[in-house]
Amino acid sequence: MIATHVQRALAAAGTGLCLSMALHSPVADAATQRTINLSATSVCEAPLPVFNVHLRKRPVAVQNESDSPVFVTCTLPTDNAGHSNTGTVEVTFASFDGAVSTIGCTMVSGTRGAQVFYVPGEVLLPASGRVALVWENVNKWTSGMYAFSCNLPPGVAMETITYTQTDTGGRV
């Protein structure tokens, strides 16, 4: 008799558990962090066509094939749900002419007309090497976005851009 009641209790608990799991299954795509990788080719441009002449756009890189530096501007699709100051943006550069280069960039983030932040960054690219420039805790202000520009030296390619957005509410 007692065993029967115990079995019923367990069965009821199990049924309740299964039912609630089915009704409350988490959304598969919900995420607290989203990292996107893309090629500079898809989101970067020279300011004016005259500067584009020696920028070769390959599937995986934008490279400066001239003998003088070229400014390159890049902007990233930014999710409104991402927290305002937890973003990370990483840009990879590669040397293809065997020279050492210093690359200077500026992160431009925020909301135009409200608050825009300018954060410089610099990285030393070894000869025939590869290096990444990283901005952490990027502040995009309220519902802002991420963008940056780099003064790309001759013989240098801008390759993959990797950026991460976070939201503890799981909406990114």
Next chain:
Amino acid sequence: MNKPFHSRTPAMATCALALAALLHAPDSQAATERVQRISATAVCEAPLPVFDVTLRKRPLGIGNEGTTPIFVSCALPADSVAPPGGASVSVRLAMLSNAPATTVNCNLVAGTPDNLSYTAGSTVVPSGGTAWLTWNNVHKGSARGTLNFSCNLPPQVDLGTIMYREVDAGGGL
């Protein structure tokens, strides 16, 4: 004194239900909508290079520094999960100088190449000021449809932030 088992059964089930609900609570706004912002610089182009000559691309916008209007086409990455209908697209326009107020005419082009819909829109950009142009309830035709628009950008006007919103009641975004 002790309660019979059959009277405890509902309590145990309720407890299990509460525990499971707590452990499996869905994210409150999990992906039923996605709002993205992007600068025109990343997704907009003049139709031909010859028209690009006086379009200056900066991190937060594209400005027409010429003396004649230039058509600019913009294309936005659209999520296949979002069902057609319910999207919105907004674009921020700004006057680069104190030139007189001017009307900017744009055209939203949504859908697939074999099934496109066109929705005209216009707004007045005040001298030295800004204006937003918004299309609501944009219908992209099918799951494979895309969201695009073109604007005839007057001189001294900047096409800056583009904000677009996709929705999916199923929470797949």
